[in-house]
Amino acid sequence: QVQLVESGGGLVQVGGSLRLSCTASGRTFSRYVMGWFRQAPGKERAFVAAISWSAIPAYDTDSGEGRFTISRDNAKNTVYLQMNSLKPEDTAVYYCAAGPVRWAYRTFADKYDAWGQGTQVTVSS
Numbered sequence: 001q002v003q004l005v006e007s008g009g010g011l012v013q014v015g016g017s018l019r020l021s022c023t024a025s026g027r028t029f030s031r032y033v034m035g036w037f038r039q040a041p042g043k044e045r046a047f048v049a050a051i052s053w054s055a056i057p058a059y060d061t062d063s064g065e066g067r068f069t070i071s072r073d074n075a076k077n078t079v080y081l082q083m084n085s086l087k088p089e090d091t092a093v094y095y096c097a098a099g100p101v102r103w104a105y106r107t108f109a110d111k112y113d114a115w116g117q118g119t120q121v122t123v124s125s
Contacts, residue, residue, distance in 0.1 A: 001026065001113075001114065002024050002025065002026040002028065002029060002032065002098045002099075002113065002114040003024065003025045003026065003114065004022050004023070004024050004096045004097070004098060004114055004115060004116035005022065005023050005024075005116060005117070006020060006021065006022045006094065006095070006096045006116040006117065006118065006119040007020070007021050007022075007023075007119060008020040008021050008119060009094060009119030009120045009121045010120075010121070010122070011122045011124060012086055012121070012122070012123055012124070013123070013124055013125075014086065014087060014088060014123055014124070014125050015085055015086065016086050016123070017082070017083060017084045017085075017086065018083050018086065018121060019080055019081070019082045019083070020036070020080065020081040020083070020094055020096075020119060020121075021078055021079075021080055022034070022036075022078065022079045022080075022081075022096030022116055023076070023077055023078045024077045024078070024079075024098060024114075025077070026077075028100075029074065029077045029098070030053060030074040030077075031053050031100065032053060032098045032099055032100060032101075033050055033051070033052055033053065033098070033099060033100070033101040033103065033106055033112075034050065034051050034070075034072055034079040034096065034097070034098050035047065035048075035049065035050040035051075035096070035097040035098070035101070035106060035112060036048040036049045036050070036070060036079075036081045036094060036095070036096060036097070037094070037095045037097060037109055038063075038090075038092035038093065038094045038095065038121075039092055039093050039095070039118075040089075040091060040092040040093075043092075045095065045109050046060070046063070047060050047106075047107040047108075047109070048060055048063055048064050048068065048081070048094070049064050049068055049070040049081060050070065050101075050106040050107070051070045051071065051072050051079060052103055052106075053074075055071070055072055056103075057069070057070045057071075058106055058107075060107070063090070064081075064083070067083065067084050067085045067086075068081060068082065068083050068084070069081070069082040069084075070082075079096065081094070083121070086121075086123045087123060088123050088124070088125050089123075090121060090123050091121060091122050091123050092120075092121060093118040093119065093120050093121075094118065094119050094120075094121050095115055095116055095118045096115070096116040097109065097112035097114065097115050097116070098112060098113065098114045099111060099112040099113035099114060100113070
């Protein structure tokens with residue numbers, strides 16, 4: 001079972017940047033699809049980005065594409081989400097997820113086996 005720990009959230013002004021990190025325990029990290037999801041108050045958890053075991057990225061077109069960059073360092077068992085040009089609507093709890101997900105299903109939260117505890121991102125105007 002993979003365990004995930006996120007870090008890097010915080011309070012940032014509009015237009016600012018944050019880098020989220022998610023470190024995994026377990027030997028199968030390098031074989032897993034890693035995803036980032038977010039949940040704003042009163043809303044469902046939503047896909048933000050994912051990265052395949054071979055570092056192919058994918059982004060939600062409505063949220064992070066063009067502003068967010070997902071990357072992974074398999075040697076460090078860590079996946080990152082670099083977020084630039086942040087907007088108030090990016091305010092949410094961000095969750096890291098992992099699993100042997102078929103790439104076609106990367107946007108579906110229920111396909112991931114493991115989740116982090118979440119990290120709060122607040123963008124103030």
